[in-house]
Amino acid sequence: MAGGGSGPELAAAVSEAGGLGFLAAGYKTPEALYAEIRELRRRTGRPFGVNLFLPQPPVGPGKDASARIAVYAEQLAGEAEWYETELGDPELGTDDGYDGKLAVLLDDPVPVVSFTFGCPDPAVLERLAAVGTVTVVTVTSPSEARAAHRAGAAALCVQGVEAGGHLSVHQDDPRADASGAGLALLPLLAAVAEAVPLPLVAAGGIMRGGQIAAVLAAGASAAQLGTAFLVCPESGAHPLHKAALTSSLYTRTELTRAFTGRPARGLVNRFLREHGPYAPAAYPHLHHLTAPLRKAAAAAGDPQGMALWAGQGHRLARPLPAAELVALLTAELYDARAALPGPRPEPGGRA
Known part of the structure; x- marks a missing residue:
């Protein structure tokens, strides 16, 4: 939940309640990450994780890529005029401060570090393991899982296409239609x-304890929930985003490149409908380009111009404090397991 949804307050609340809270490091500077880790440690002494975005390769031949981005910028000129703002600079960088963030995490290790948009070099995974950090690589296919296993990942986060936000494919094919990418969670799991003998964390569309029971029965060691926690009061998501997740006005989600240039699942709003069909594969260039538009739309109180990331189960979101939600999910998990044939599970496990 990069961009502010999962900050120190939410991550600490989840960890304090018995889950494993994660701090999203995407779109933050190394200095900001360092400060947020300190704040998270001030709030809890329990284990937590940090998620990093991998640096992105070039989007293609220079002139062709620049032309595609320039055309998209022209198509967004009306949006900039409407929201009375300027478009952002698409050339702000593609590495998301990766090396600086790794330096922070190696100098002051955290219990778990997960990676999105690729697999780190084996040397990086070895260095993190050497300082006591458990490494998790997000995968969307068996081939990505095998590559992460060979590189030395300690565990995998298996992300189904139902997940909200970015599809974590390691190589985004610019020829692929974003709407048809990816496998559903259960067959992917x-x-x-x-394919690999590693612990698996299941992610994608999970909103209830019964679904956690299902993925555990399917071979996962744990479940990862994102959209379910976006509506919690501790979440840093914009109030308009939180309201939209459970609003009857938004009934569908789609994968789109419209906001960032990379397939990401969000609520279908005006911006997604109008610009998704022709948005080029150019991440994070389009993220930088549209950032001022999204910020201006939020300031204007207009969710139709915002990136409303959401998993397919968004209408099942419950606006509870994070600790209450963890407790409820845990109770639902044990109820679901108790309903199955066999010995009744003992309570007291972790969500």
């Missing part, structure tokens, strides 16, 4: 479990 089964395929990855057969």
